Amino acid sequence: MSAKSVKLENVTKQFTDDEGKVMTAVKEVSLHIEKGEFATLLGPSGCGKTTTLRMIAGFEELSNGAIMFGEDNVQNIPANKRDCTMVFQSYALFPHMSVYENICYGLKLKKLSKSEIEKRVTPIMDIMNLHVNKNRMPNQLSGGQQQRVALARALVMEPGVLLFDEPLSNLDAKLRITMRDEIRRIQKELGITAIYVTHDQSEAMSLSDRIVVMNEGRIEQVGPPMEIYQKPKTKFVSDFIGTANFLGGVVDKKDSDRLFVKTKQTTIEVLQKDADTFHEGQSVSVVVRPEAINLSKEGTESAKVLKSVFMGQIQEYELDFNGIQLYAVVADPGGKEVYYDGDSVNLTFSQRSLHVVPA
Ligand SMILES: Nc1ncnc2c1ncn2[C@@H]1O[C@H](COP(=O)(O)OP(=O)(O)OP(=O)(O)O)[C@@H](O)[C@H]1O
Ligand SMILES: [Mg+2]
Missing domain, CATH: 3.40.50.300 (P-loop containing nucleotide triphosphate hydrolases)
Incomplete structure (x- = not known):
């Protein structure tokens, strides 16, 4: 052969x-x-x-x-x-x-x-x-x-x-x-x-x-x-492969490998190798993978738990983040604090699971 x-x-x-x-x-x-x-x-x-x-x-x-x-x-x-x-x-x-x-x-x-x-x-x-x-x-x-x-x-x-x-x-x-x-x-x-x-x-x-x-x-x-x-290049790819939350915004500032995206909710810093291909003022979406969202009592971004489901290996959350619905997944819920429907929580985003694509 x-x-x-x-x-x-x-x-x-x-x-x-x-x-x-x-x-x-x-x-x-x-x-x-x-x-x-x-x-x-x-x-x-x-x-x-x-x-x-x-x-x-x-x-x-x-x-x-x-x-x-x-x-x-x-x-x-x-x-x-x-x-x-x-x-x-x-x-x-x-x-x-x-x-x-x-x-x-x-x-x-x-x-x-x-x-x-x-x-x-x-x-x-x-x-x-x-x-x-x-x-x-x-x-x-x-x-x-x-x-x-x-x-x-x-x-x-x-x-x-x-x-x-x-x-x-x-x-x-x-x-x-x-x-x-x-x-x-x-x-x-x-x-x-x-x-x-x-x-x-x-x-x-x-x-x-x-x-x-x-x-x-x-x-x-x-x-x-x-x-x-x-590192999906487009919204289509990020949505087709895996699950993606999108936060729409504009590029507020950038340097060689970093973008600061101003969204309605907050300004998010994203490490991005191809930052050069974006320009300030450009409309973009931040792809937030479900595992990028961390819930805690500390942190600055407040959200509300709409739904919390225990799935064994993971806890699934539907969150309201200032009017945007986010889907989050937390691994090994048995070893972590779990939040329930109606709870107020604070969010942080793990940088390595964030990515910016053109809007
Ligand atoms: N012999 C044909 N004559 C006319 N149109 C065709 C012909 N074969 C395919 N097409 C059209 O070309 C497009 C692509 O078809 P194709 O079969 O390559 O899609 P696919 O990605 O394999 O889809 P699926 O996942 O449903 O199998 C479709 O719009 C289809 O209707
Ligand atoms: Mg086919």
């Missing part, structure tokens, strides 16, 4: 409907996925994830731009000749073939000998724990087992690039986590380049080396999960 890098340069896709109306599903997307990297396209329904993946696979032609596998432009290579395979949400197994036959299918098409096929299939079936089910038909398998067969069938092709379109969304919550871990383990073990599509943020966070956040056909931000969470 030799993993390949994938490069998208200014990729655009337009569809024309029956009445001749043009809609742009993917807009000037540029992206470089490294060899052996696990990249996830994440975004709301209709933002262009599947369309992007289908163009990489060769199922959809580009309206503009280029896609490269390694150094090669794949424009003139049809889907079945491209060095990639796709795993679908629906598994798409052949119902009249056994597990073993399903897994071998692509290799038979490639005219590999019986012994060569066995040499490739056996270790993958080991990894995927499929030997006992070898002779069963797909309809005799659970959803998780079927998805494992679909994954094995893709892996035996030893593709340079492995594509996934929401492969786990038909599985129940627990199995989804098991399969997710399995996909990540195998991808790492075999060093495969993987491009994974989902609209589930926890799936994206747990699987990816980098997340590509998409919105309305465009890339909003690309980065490792923690960076996307801690």
Whole structure:
């Protein structure tokens, strides 16, 4: 198996409907996925994830731009000749073939000998724990087992690039986590380049080396999960990844790595590496993560507890902060003072969980 890098340069896709109306599903997307990297396209329904993946696979032609596998432009290579395979949400197994036959299918098409096929299939079936089910038909398998067969069938092709379109969304919550871990383990073990599509943020966070956040056909931000969470570039990204409170305000003062934002409630100091990209007087929002809010009897910013819920590992609070509702989460409530509905509290904000985005 030799993993390949994938490069998208200014990729655009337009569809024309029956009445001749043009809609742009993917807009000037540029992206470089490294060899052996696990990249996830994440975004709301209709933002262009599947369309992007289908163009990489060769199922959809580009309206503009280029896609490269390694150094090669794949424009003139049809889907079945491209060095990639796709795993679908629906598994798409052949119902009249056994597990073993399903897994071998692509290799038979490639005219590999019986012994060569066995040499490739056996270790993958080991990894995927499929030997006992070898002779069963797909309809005799659970959803998780079927998805494992679909994954094995893709892996035996030893593709340079492995594509996934929401492969786990038909599985129940627990199995989804098991399969997710399995996909990540195998991808790492075999060093495969993987491009994974989902609209589930926890799936994206747990699987990816980098997340590509998409919105309305465009890339909003690309980065490792923690960076996307801690340093979102836009309001959309901060809201889509994790939970965010927003305090609207204007930049009152700034220096090279700090912004002072004047909000209706208070002036907040935020450490921010890209402070340069903002100007004084600019309208902004301070992203306040729920875990950034500390409640106490000391401090200067007063708020009222609207709702307090004990959840075991955390205490959840809904707060009224001078007319703005904030959602706060305090870990290990057993070891801390807990406040209840109607209590007056004071707030402080942990600086490292604050971030400023354009309004
Ligand atoms: N063959 C097509 N003809 C016309 N419009 C299309 C076609 N395929 C996709 N679209 C449109 O392009 C946009 C992007 O669709 P796409 O399937 O890529 O979204 P997605 O991000 O995968 O969404 P979901 O999370 O719901 O799967 C949508 O508005 C969709 O209606
Ligand atoms: Mg889709």
